[in-house]
Amino acid sequence: MDWDVIEVKPQGDHLLLVRFKDGLEGTVKFLPSAFRGVFAHLRDTVQFERVAVLDGVVTWPGEIDLAPDAMHAEISRSGQWILS
Incomplete structure (x- = not known):
């Protein structure tokens, strides 16, 4: 799909x-405010920077x-996606 991610960089x-x-x-x-539920541990910068692309995601x-x-x-609308 065109929306498959091919690169991510913290x-x-x-x-x-x-x-x-x-x-x-x-x-x-x-x-x-986004760091709740499943995203809570990503508040830790070390954990957040473990980001990767797997199968376009x-x-x-x-x-x-x-x-x-x-x-x-x-991102196509505004150049960014803000998660809150």
């Missing part, structure tokens, strides 16, 4: 730079991931 302070298969690039920003250990289609849609 950019400090809970910010990710992502690039999609179709060439779209943008950022994903986690606000402090931004993932972390522990089966945590972000929906690439929703991410692509929001």
Whole structure:
């Protein structure tokens, strides 16, 4: 799919730079309020920076991931996806 992520890089302070298969690039920003539930342990910078791409999806250990289609849609609209 065009919304498959092909690259993700942590950019400090809970910010990710992502690039999609179709060439779209943008950022994903986690606000402090996003660190609840399954995302709670990602508040730790070391854990957050363990981000990777697996089968076109931004993932972390522990089966945590972000929906690439929703991410692509929001980044194509505004250049960023802010998670709160």
